[in-house]
Amino acid sequence: MIKVQNLSKIYGDHIAVDDISFEVKEGHIYGFLGPNGAGKSTTMNIITGYLAPTSGTVEVNGYVMGKDTLKAKKSIGYLPEIPPLYVDMNVKEYLTFVAKIKGVPKNEREAEIEKVMSATDITDMSKRLIKHLSKGYKQRVGIAQAILGDPEIVILDEPTVGLDPEQIIEIRTLIKSLKGDHTVILSSHILSEISATCDEVLVIANGRMVACDTTENLLKNGKSVKTLNLNIKGEKDKIEKVLSNIEELDEVEFVEDKGESCLFKVSCDPSKDVREVISFALSDARLLILEMSEETSSLEDIYLTLVKEADEQYEAEMQAIRDGVDLDEVFDEDKTDEESEDGTDEKSDDDASSDTEEEGSENDSKEDEK
Ligand code: ADP
Numbered sequence: 001m002i003k004v005q006n007l008s009k010i011y012g013d014h015i016a017v018d019d020i021s022f023e024v025k026e027g028h029i030y031g032f033l034g035p036n037g038a039g040k041s042t043t044m045n046i047i048t049g050y051l052a053p054t055s056g057t058v059e060v061n062g063y064v065m066g067k068d069t070l071k072a073k074k075s076i077g078y079l080p081e082i083p084p085l086y087v088d089m090n091v092k093e094y095l096t097f098v099a100k101i102k103g104v105p106k107n108e109r110e111a112e113i114e115k116v117m118s119a120t121d122i123t124d125m126s127k128r129l130i131k132h133l134s135k136g137y138k139q140r141v142g143i144a145q146a147i148l149g150d151p152e153i154v155i156l157d158e159p160t161v162g163l164d165p166e167q168i169i170e171i172r173t174l175i176k177s178l179k180g181d182h183t184v185i186l187s188s189h190i191l192s193e194i195s196a197t198c199d200e201v202l203v204i205a206n207g208r209m210v211a212c213d214t215t216e217n218l219l220k221n222g223k224s225v226k227t228l229n230l231n232i233k234g235e236k237d238k239i240e241k242v243l244s245n246i247e248e249l250d251e252v253e254f255v256e257d258k259g260e261s262c263l264f265k266v267s268c269d270p271s272k273d274v275r276e277v278i279s280f281a282l283s284d285a286r287l288l289i290l291e292m293s294e295e296t297s298s299l300e301d302i303y304l305t306l307v308k309e310a311d312e313q314y315e316a317e318m319q320a321i322r323d324g325v326d327l328d329e330v331f332d333e334d335k336t337d338e339e340s341e342d343g344t345d346e347k348s349d350d351d352a353s354s355d356t357e358e359e360g361s362e363n364d365s366k367e368d369e370k
């Protein structure tokens with residue numbers, strides 16, 4: 001249905017999307033999960049044909065974006081991060097305008113508009129100016145324009161951001177109701193948002209895809225860590241010194257100074273039982289454990305670990321570059337043989353021109369729609 005291969009987007013010397021590949025199959029709800037700036041919107045803008053990639057391909061039902069762009073776009077309904085609403089129109093006028101753009105035949109328009117207004121529960125608002133709607137209703141209108149024309153694939157960029165809890169639940173229900181008839185891809189930087197609605201999760205960090213699986217499999221296969229919460233009587237520095245010297249611990253994190261005691265969080269391999277070694281080390285230093293509790297990994301922990309590992313790897317690579325590894329060599333690894341033969345100067349020219357091209361293609365796609 002959607003096949004994304006080795007997608008990259010480079011802005012100047014910043015890699016916003018770094019060699020992402022995945023496939024989307026019919027009827028599921030997919031979630032792009034990743035911190036702000038991870039590259040979710042950029043990836044969605046490329047998949048929907050609103051932005052040209054630096055390299056890589058997107059195929060939608062066999063049509064290649066960039067070649068058969070209009071045909072590829074026809075199967076996609078898109079709600080961008082900022083909904084493309086004309087706020088001085090009323091809801092029905094706006095949806096009629098969208099129906100015209102999408103090429104819905106005149107005799108089907110009325111029924112199609114009624115259908116999407118009913119699906120997004122905005123029928124009562126049809127005469128209301130969009131600028132007078134609440135954020136939740138504006139978002140519904142945004143979703144209505146995305147599903148208008150019955151596209152097979154619906155892509156929603158952060159559809160619940162900025163909504164209140166009640167509106168979030170309503171929008172989640174609406175998204176779930178699209179499942180089956182539509183394949184849905186939505187993005188969020190909040191794990192609970194994704195786990196509540198999606199069958200498959202694609203975790204993106206620093207432009208790279210670090211996991212792609214069902215939530216159950218992520219939990220099952222995720223690198224779990226054992227965490228111990230410790231409340232220890234004594235001074236922070238002294239406790240920290242003792243804990244840091246325990247070889248079995250992967251991480252020692254100071255949480256809070258409670259006056260008489262300090263809270264620490266330590267983590268280790270789940271196969272190890274470190275309670276004894278911690279107790280002995282602390283008692284040798286005449287430090288008393290007041291509380292010790294164990295935590296197992298949740299989906300949240302697994303997600304955070306994935307993002308943290310991706311950050312560490314990214315930082316290490318950046319450090320290697322700062323330490324004098326040739327920047328071009330690092331970028332060349334991602335390029336084709338032909339491109340990597342290019343000289344340094346030419347490459348920076350390429351970057352500049354690719355940015356201009358991209359602006360051009362954005363305009364083109366806008367033109368297409370008119
Ligand atoms: P997300 O949607 O996951 O928050 P984005 O895709 O918006 O992330 O952005 C990914 C990265 O690309 C960010 O570091 C962002 O600053 C950068 N970026 C996005 N758009 C542009 C642009 N037009 N020019 C330069 N950098 C950009």
Ligand code: MG
Nearest residue numbers: 040041042081
């Ligand atoms: Mg975004």
